[in-house]
Amino acid sequence: MKNISVLNSFIAVRRCSTIAPASSTSLKSYEELPSVPGGLPFLGSFIKLGAKPHGWEKHTNNLQLFGEKHDPQDLGLLRMTSRLFNPVGEGRFLVFFDPKDVEIAYKHEGKYPYRGNGFAPLLKWRQSRPDIFEETTGVLMEEGERWHHVRSLVQQDMMRPKSAMYYLDQIQDIGNDFAAFLDREMSSSADGKTIRGLLPQLYNYGYEGSAAIALNRRMRVFDENPDPEVLKQLIEVRNVIEMLPEIMMGIPWYQISPWLSPKYRKFVGHIDNFAYFVKAQIDEAKAQIKEKVEKGQLQKSDEISVLEKLILKNGLNSNIPFVMALDMIAAGIDTTGLSIGFILYHLAANPEKQEILRKEILEHDSHINESSLKKMRYLKACIKESARLTPIVSFLLRLMQEDFTVKGYHIPAGTMGMWSPFLTGNDPKYVEKPTKFEPERWLRGNESRIDPFVSLPFGHGPRMCVGKRFADIEMQLLTAKLIRKYKWEWIGERPISMKWQFLNVPDQSLDFKLHRL
Numbered sequence: 444m445k446n447i448s449v450l451n452s453f454i455a456v457r458r459c460s461t462i463a464p465a466s467s468t469s470l471k472s473y474e475e476l477p478s479v480p481g482g483l484p485f486l487g488s489f490i491k492l493g494a495k496p497h498g499w500e501k502h503t504n505n506l507q508l509f510g511e512k513h514d515p516q517d518l519g520l521l522r523m524t525s526r527l528f529n530p531v532g533e534g535r536f537l538v539f540f541d542p543k544d545v546e547i548a549y550k551h552e553g554k555y556p557y558r559g560n561g562f563a564p565l566l567k568w569r570q571s572r573p574d575i576f577e578e579t580t581g582v583l584m585e586e587g588e589r590w591h592h593v594r595s596l597v598q599q600d601m602m603r604p605k606s607a608m609y610y611l612d613q614i615q616d617i618g619n620d621f622a623a624f625l626d627r628e629m630s631s632s633a634d635g636k637t638i639r640g641l642l643p644q645l646y647n648y649g650y651e652g653s654a655a656i657a658l659n660r661r662m663r664v665f666d667e668n669p670d671p672e673v674l675k676q677l678i679e680v681r682n683v684i685e686m687l688p689e690i691m692m693g694i695p696w697y698q699i700s701p702w703l704s705p706k707y708r709k710f711v712g713h714i715d716n717f718a719y720f721v722k723a724q725i726d727e728a729k730a731q732i733k734e735k736v737e738k739g740q741l742q743k744s745d746e747i748s749v750l751e752k753l754i755l756k757n758g759l760n761s762n763i764p765f766v767m768a769l770d771m772i773a774a775g776i777d778t779t780g781l782s783i784g785f786i787l788y789h790l791a792a793n794p795e796k797q798e799i800l801r802k803e804i805l806e807h808d809s810h811i812n813e814s815s816l817k818k819m820r821y822l823k824a825c826i827k828e829s830a831r832l833t834p835i836v837s838f839l840l841r842l843m844q845e846d847f848t849v850k851g852y853h854i855p856a857g858t859m860g861m862w863s864p865f866l867t868g869n870d871p872k873y874v875e876k877p878t879k880f881e882p883e884r885w886l887r888g889n890e891s892r893i894d895p896f897v898s899l900p901f902g903h904g905p906r907m908c909v910g911k912r913f914a915d916i917e918m919q920l921l922t923a924k925l926i927r928k929y930k931w932e933w934i935g936e937r938p939i940s941m942k943w944q945f946l947n948v949p950d951q952s953l954d955f956k957l958h959r960l
């Protein structure tokens with residue numbers, strides 16, 4: 444299958460990169476910027492992020508050390524190299540430590556922003572299945588004009604705040620099932636209060652929520668006797684998510700031939716099974732829509748699901764609803780589960796903030812509606828603060844598509860810009876008392892003290908997370924339910940920090956004592 448868009452955008456950038464820097468002689472060249480020296484051929488100095496003392500698991504700490512060592516003047520810009528991750532711009536990588544510079548960089552991300560191919564094994568698989576991906580490989584993986592075309596077909600239905608509101612009741616139902624599950628788990632613990640290793644259950648919540656939106660179907664994984672086929676498919680999708688970083692971090696033999704990589708072939712087996720399960724669900728939804736259209740039973744657009752909207756907009760023969768469903772499920776499980784895990788941890792470790800939040804939640808009916816959700820400002824501030832302290836995405840990337848200037852230096856087009864929400868969000872230069880969990884800093888009146896580019900949990904610009912609205916309500920509704928129902932106490936041995944496994948995950952088990960209220 445052709446993927447000419449990627450090539451086109453590369454060519455556009457290359458042309459641009461040959462443009463000479465602005466004539467001003469005071470402008471310093473890219474090569475004069477502080478840099479991390481050394482590295483390996485092809486992999487460049489970027490590979491040193493995975494070296495001692497912190498290794499890949501804590502590569503952000505390595506990045507911070509590089510900044511301190513190689514940028515002693517604290518310019519906040521650091522050159523690295525990797526032809527593997529940036530073949531377009533001769534391996535140029537530029538780390539931005541200052542949120543003001545991040546803002547400038549986003550202005551040069553171009554019409555079709557490109558963040559590098561972070562899902563190479565998944566893309567390879569999709570390209571080898573033209574029967575189902577001929578029309579598109581989806582927003583997560585398309586580039587250039589093809590990305591723009593698909594994104595514009597789903598943008599409105601996914602990103603309108605109203606679209607997420609349609610799911611308020613369903614997501615709360617899922618939250619009720621989750622709480623009932625927690626009650627059963629607690630009852631089986633020795634003191635009737637302890638929950639150990641909560642994270643996998645939060646992933647299941649992410650799965651259930653994504654499936655409700657993407658497939659219009661409740662999977663009911665928290666039932667006492669869940670459907671065995673649903674559980675089988677849940678294992679398939681978990682295998683895919685867990686194998687993806689393992690394959691990505693190894694030598695990509697599968698790019699030459701799948702036969703050179705048994706791991707890749709196993710990965711393909713899991714994803715094939717899951718994809719055909721999803722396809723069957725979408726085909727069923729299409730048949731139901733066809734019947735509704737024929738009987739004239741379709742309602743106003745705010746009263747139909749996102750899946751129905753996508754099918755109606757793209758036509759019964761389009762594969763876009765199916766590919767979007769796959770992306771929504773793949774992108775919505777661990778991200779949502781991890782984010783809620785960190786929120787619960789911060790609230791459990793800061794009982795006085797938990798109490799303030801509970802007070803706000805108790806001002807409203809236990810069944811949350813659009814209007815009560817709007818009023819829960821402290822809840823939203825807690826979620827923002829958790830994302831600042833423990834962002835689940837380690838770094839954000841953008842290929843700079845134009846030449847531009849930062850702090851008097853010329854940055855050529857084709858440079859891959861990189862910024863770490865953890866480093867900007869935890870830097871005392873930009874955030875007062877950054878190690879404190881202080882949701883108040885995000886409340887109206889205080890937020891102007893924080894540069895918005897300090898913490899970008901969903902990215903920024905036209906390529907930002909397309910599932911943000913749904914992720915927001917999934918996090919808000921479950922947090923509200925669980926804080927209303929139980930007092931959360933952290934029983935881990937020490938404060939949590941993060942380690943990198945493609946996403947940032949807690950470095951210890953999520954163990955809590957829950958006191959029923």
Ligand code: HEM
Nearest residue numbers: 582771774775778779782901902903906907908909910914
């Ligand atoms: C708290 C949970 C989530 C977080 C923190 C998160 C974060 C992100 C980030 C940082 C990006 C990259 C944005 C950029 O490059 O500027 C992204 C992209 C994306 N996310 Fe999310 N996400 C979350 C939940 C979800 C959910 C629930 C869905 C689906 C319903 C989803 C679907 C996607 C898709 C499809 C993209 C690719 C968009 C594109 O390239 O056009 N995400 N997400």
